[in-house]
Amino acid sequence: GAVVSQHPSWVICKSGTSVKIECRSLDFQATTMFWYRQFPKQSLMLMATSNEGSKATYEQGVEKDKFLINHASLTLSTLTVTSAHPEDSSFYICSAITGASSNQPQHFGDGTRLSIL
């Protein structure tokens, strides 16, 4: 149980393109989803916390207009990287928790490897 699907798994696109990444909880309802960015051999950097039906909470230094997050349903959150540039190339990974409790483990998607040319 507690499977999180992330799509696409990798994408290569030209600079200036906007890219949408989907994160779905397949067998549970996720009131909260998290979006992370991970550089090679580095830790997970939290970008934003996404709550169903409300605006995402962004971490300090993360541009809201650059990384648009939508969490319209209990099973889907999307991250759109707008006007992507080479410095946005990274591994983006989402996670979801099954309930509102802060003690819930995070279930991660497989990640999206984004390469901007």
Add this chain to the structure above:
Amino acid sequence: GQQVMQIPQYQHVQEGEDFTTYCNSSTTLSNIQWYKQRPGGHPVFLIQLVKSGEVKKQKRLTFQFGEAKKNSSLHITATQTTDVGTYFCAGRNTNAGKSTFGDGTTLTVKP
């Protein structure tokens, strides 16, 4: 803000040797979670510790939460090649609704 430090960054061991990674937080934690990420994969939840001084075991893995709830450790007894990967701790601050991940410890095991 909250900082979670993890050491060592890398650990190379011979199969059968023990391994330990340490996690230290700059603030008191409400809980700490441990995750394992295999090369090319995504983090997978291992365990959560909540109580001061708590010790939990999963087969060859032993997890400890410090008395002050600011540090934690993961110890693997008699490592196997299947233990390779990066182990992350994630500490949740009492007043924050999110967890902060440590930098991870990457374990390689030589057969």
